[in-house]
């Protein structure tokens with residue numbers, strides 16, 4: 665059973681939510697008994713509930729001692745289900761107290777349709793990153809700090825050939841962009857989930873032999 669089939673049935677989604685809530689409140693004892701879990705999932709008939717537990721087939725929910733707990737894969741799926749996909753009301757772009765390195769205008773941070781972005785009034789947009797709605801529930805400076813962190817993490821993963829969405833494989837190749845801020849970038853597509861990715865050259869250059877050789881010939885260490 666894949667993740668879509670699990671979440672297609674409300675009872676099974678409720679089981680994940682109940683186990684995630686219990687794990688949050690009791691991190692040292694994340695398992696729930698059959699009857700407690702059935703009650704919290706709102707199912708009266710134990711035979712019917714047993715049927716749904718069996719559908720997990722140990723992949724998202726597993727037996728733990730006398731009860732049931734999330735597997736690592738189940739934790740990830742439950743986090744998605746709990747986070748939801750509703751955008752929080754974050755309002756207009758908020759100033760973050762620093763200036764655009766390209767034009768000197770004040771920078772602001774915004775969150776829209778699951779993406780967090782830092783930009784100036786002249787549309788110099790720095791890398792946008794996907795962020796779950798709970799991550800956007802921060803003050804503007806903190807949101808900008810997390811946006812920067814996510815951008816660096818994404819760039820490092822892509823430069824290392826790891827898809828930032830599914831952990832699959834990506835190959836990137838240089839391509840030019842028609843913007844003054846980022847004239848050159850490396851872009852590619854995940855061979856597993858198909859997500860298009862882009863990464864600034866400073867993250868990729870140290871892994872490209874020709875670039876490292878260019879610096880070496882001039883007696884300069886490639887940036888790490």
Ligand SMILES: [Zn+2]
Nearest residue numbers: 764767784788
């Ligand atoms: Zn700017």
Ligand SMILES: [Zn+2]
Nearest residue numbers: 827830854857
């Ligand atoms: Zn992927």
